[in-house]
Amino acid sequence: MELPSSHSTPIRVILLMISVFSMLNPPAEAALGINYGQLGNDLPPPDQAVKLIKSIGATRVKIFDANPAIIQALANTDIELGVMVKNDEMGPLGNLDAALAWVNKNVVPFLPATNITTIAIGNEILAQNDPALAGNLFPAMQNVYAALTQLGLQKQIFVTTPHAYNIMGASYPPSAGAFRQDMLEIIKHILDFCVLTRAPFWVNVYPFFVYKDNSKDVDINYATFRTPVAGVDDPATKLHYDNLLFAQVDAVHAAIASLGYPQIPVHVTETGWPSAGDPTDIGVSYNNAASFNGNLKKLVAAGKTTPFRPNSELVAYIFALFNENMKTGPTIEKNFGLFYPNGTAVYTIN
Numbered sequence: 284m285e286l287p288s289s290h291s292t293p294i295r296v297i298l299l300m301i302s303v304f305s306m307l308n309p310p311a312e313a314a315l316g317i318n319y320g321q322l323g324n325d326l327p328p329p330d331q332a333v334k335l336i337k338s339i340g341a342t343r344v345k346i347f348d349a350n351p352a353i354i355q356a357l358a359n360t361d362i363e364l365g366v367m368v369k370n371d372e373m374g375p376l377g378n379l380d381a382a383l384a385w386v387n388k389n390v391v392p393f394l395p396a397t398n399i400t401t402i403a404i405g406n407e408i409l410a411q412n413d414p415a416l417a418g419n420l421f422p423a424m425q426n427v428y429a430a431l432t433q434l435g436l437q438k439q440i441f442v443t444t445p446h447a448y449n450i451m452g453a454s455y456p457p458s459a460g461a462f463r464q465d466m467l468e469i470i471k472h473i474l475d476f477c478v479l480t481r482a483p484f485w486v487n488v489y490p491f492f493v494y495k496d497n498s499k500d501v502d503i504n505y506a507t508f509r510t511p512v513a514g515v516d517d518p519a520t521k522l523h524y525d526n527l528l529f530a531q532v533d534a535v536h537a538a539i540a541s542l543g544y545p546q547i548p549v550h551v552t553e554t555g556w557p558s559a560g561d562p563t564d565i566g567v568s569y570n571n572a573a574s575f576n577g578n579l580k581k582l583v584a585a586g587k588t589t590p591f592r593p594n595s596e597l598v599a600y601i602f603a604l605f606n607e608n609m610k611t612g613p614t615i616e617k618n619f620g621l622f623y624p625n626g627t628a629v630y631t632i633n
Contacts, residue, residue, distance in 0.1 A: 314363075315583045316343030316600035317621075318553055319353065323607040325624040329356035332604060335622055336362065339632075340580070345552060345600050347406060349389035358396035365401035366390065368427065373405050373419040382426035383433060391434065402427055402442050403552075407487065409466050410447035420444060421472050428480055441482040444473065445552045448488055451534060457591060458519040460534030461541060474539060477547050483598070486535055487553035490527040491566065491575070498565045501527065507556070507571055508578030522590035528554065528579070528599075533591035548595060554579070555602035558629050560615035567615060569630045576601055576621065577632030 317336055333356045336344060345365040346353055357364050375381040390399055404424045408417055424442050431437040452463040462470050477484050494506040504512040506527045514525040524530040535549050556575035560567035583597050606620035622628055
C-alpha cells in the first residue's frame with residue numbers, strides 16, 4: 284500500500300486548522316504509567332499485578348499485546364490501558380475488515396468496564412530495520428483508526444506507535460534535535476496521522492543507556508534527577524536542563540518543530556533504570572534505579588514540564604512492573620522491574 288504524500292496542500296491546510304484548534308484546548312494532564320511486560324514464567328496472576336500497579340500510584344498501564352486476562356483484571360479501576368497489536372499481527376491489518384475484526388475481538392468486549400484508551404500498533408517497528416515490517420505499520424494504523432471510527436470509538440481510543448530513541452539522528456543540544464534521514468518519510472506520515480487524529484507521539488527514552496555509554500562525560504546526578512547538578516545549557520535557546528530525560532524529550536520536540544508541525548504531545552512510553560546486571564555494566568545499582576524512578580515519580584506528581592514545552596505536562600511510563608526472567612539479551616534486560624515476581628519490591632522508592 285502506497286503511503287499518501289505528506290507534502291500535499293490539503294494535508295497542510297488541515298494541519299494548520301487543527302493547530303489553531305489545538306491551541307484552544309488545555310494541555311494533557313501529567314500522568315505516571317507503568318509497562319506491564321509478561322516475559323516471565325514466574326509472574327503473579329493479573330489480579331495481583333493490578334494491586335501492585337495501584338500501590339505505586341500509576342494511572343496508566345501499557346501492555347505488549349491484548350491479553351484478555353489483564354484487560355479483564357483492570358476492569359472497574361479507572362486505570363487507562365494501552366493495548367498493542369503485536370509486530371507479527373500487523374500485516375493482515377492492512378485490510379480494513381481484518382482491522383475491524385481485531386478491534387471487535389480485543390477491545391469492544393471489554394468496554395466500558397476497562398478504560399482502554401490506546402491501541403499501539405507494533406513496538407519499535409522502525410528500529411527493526413525491516414522494510415517489509417515498516418511497510419505494514421502505517422496501513423495498520425490507518426485501518427485500526429478507521430475501524431474505531433466505524434464503531435464510534437475514535438474519540439475515546441487513540442491509535443499510535445511507540446518508537447525506539449534511535450529514530451533520532453541528532454539529539455544534542457536539544458534544540459538541534461532531528462530525525463534520521465532514512466526514516467524521515469514514514470515519520471512524517473506518522474506525524475500527519477498524529478495531528479489529524481489528535482494522537483500523541485510515543486517514544487521510548489532511556490537516560491540509562493546514554494550514561495552507560497558516556498559515563499565519563501555525563502554526570503550520574505544529571506542522569507538520575509539527583510542534586511546537586513550543574514546541568515546543561517542549550518547554546519541556541521539558552522534553556523537550562525537539570526536532567527537528561529528532559530533534554531532527550533525536548534530533542535524530539537525540536538525535531539517535530541523543525542519539520543513545521545504544530546505542537547504534538549510527546550509521551551515517554553518507556554523509561555527506567557536497571558537494578559542489576561553484569562559487572563561491566565556501568566551505573567547499574569539498586570540506588571541509581573531507586574533514584575531514577577523515585578525522582579521521576581516526583582517530577583510527574585509535581586506537574587513538571589520540559590523547558591522547550593513548558594505548557595505540555597509530562598506523561599511517562601516506567602519500564603517495568605516486574606523483573607522478567609525470560610527476556611533475552613544481557614542481564615540488565617531482566618532487571619528493570621520495580622517488583623520481583625513474588626510481589627516484593629526490588630527497592631524502595633518514595
